[in-house]
Amino acid sequence: MATDSKIDRRDDVNPKEGEHKYGDVDFADRTNKKYPIDTPEHVRAAWNYINHKDNAAKYDADEVNVIKDRIRKAAKKHDVTIDEE
Template sequence: MTKDPKIDRRDDVRPSEGQHKYGDVDFADRTNNKYPIDTPEHVRAAWSYINHKDNAAKYDASEVKVIKERIRQAAKKHHVDIDSD
């Protein structure tokens, strides 16, 4: 796993769990292997989860911005319409 320079490692997450559960897929949070964005269903779920205040609160504002941008890019790639902020 390569560390994402824009997102800090979270103490409450084990990145190996995300990779074990979803496999070798792209994640919106690549440091912690959170928010898989490899399928239309995962893109929709990732967008929904990161827009919950309790989930977003675990990141600083710049990290949320990176995660949301990656989800938007994946949505475009997978032809998924997501609500804007």
């Protein structure tokens, strides 16, 4: 599994905004502080967002896999069912 792989810093994102908005929580994209996965609601939202083509297009395929793996793990932890389609 690629969960420890590096996600590159995105020029279009300010990681401090994610920290400011959500606090010190776990993010599926830890580099850019995107896709918080600390609550069931955030897990569902993160899964929905990363599965939108325009959001996924901002990452390479390996990075999308890392993000999805982290969301899947968080979903298990929070007992959230996500649609794998």
